[in-house]
Amino acid sequence: QARKIQVLLPHVMEVLHDGNRAIKMKALVVFRNVMRHLKRKEASPIAVQLVEELLPLLDDESSQMRELSISLFRDVVATVVGKDKRRMKKKVRRGLLPLFFNMHDETDSVAK
Template sequence: MSDWGESILQSLSRHLQSGYPERRRLALRGLLVLSQDPVMVDGVRSLTEKLLELLWDTDGELVRMALSVFLNGVQARGIPISTPTALELVEVLQTLFGYDNIHVQLLSIALFRKVLKLVVEEGKQPLQTHVIQSLLPLFFLSHDENEHLADASWEVLIRALRFLKRRDLKNMLEADKPWWFCDCLVESEKKRVVEFMWQAMPYLESPQEPLQELALRFIGIAAKYLRKGQEEDELIIEVIIDTLQGMTADSPTISNPERND
């Protein structure tokens, strides 16, 4: 690696932007190997922008490997993450929380946790908005039927609340009072109520019944904070009604409403 590592890195870097998916996969497999070698960590970190672009790719295997390369890099030496990189990472990582691949979800959550830990001090304030936006998706995922995903989401949710210095919300979760948590979250972030409801919407159609119930109950809590006469607020209500009407009549969440009291 001392003699040829730099040349190998340059070659792999060129193929990361290839128009052929298989070449990009091969390049990432090579970077996965290099990212585990302490001699090459700095070189791999120099490809951050190219790797960030790959996180938006529609190829799940590419995304999984790119996330693994990032994790290898931050775990190797615990080097602080700059503000611009942290902001770009958390933006894409939030979209990956709901990815249709358990490995991508777990890796994105693990990397999100590392960003919260390693972002430089001056980057913590700019990151707060993105961290607030992550709270509800992490809350839902902490109730997923997959125990590994649920546990990882719970741990990162607690860390995110510490990052935001929201001891009130953290205490409610740890006291097993999820509905107090939901109500307090929306109450303290009223300007985000529509955003929160949009985040909850996909879970109404989740194949997991508990997540459907969770989403329905959260939307009920959030709805009381909507403002009459506001176009955006009324639009979300229309969409929710259409979604509920489209759900099958024999859905346990719909047919057994007393469970949602």
């Protein structure tokens, strides 16, 4: 089923630009679940695209959103294989500063 849903992921990714936090969080859960069921080779190019969409969410005012986006960020970075690693490395560098600041977050689960 994850492979069937894979076709919808570009549309789900567009939801991350929506202003509604609840919908964004549901979209992140969809990505987390689908990415876990794809083979790494299938998930790798999606991960490279997704990590860029996650960067603004790392600084969201909602601790739940930060926690969910950081968790997914970690998972998608670990998913990348082959030639996608170089592309991912450039994008991850842009997320290091927000991640560093989140280490000192008031919410323990975000700081972890």
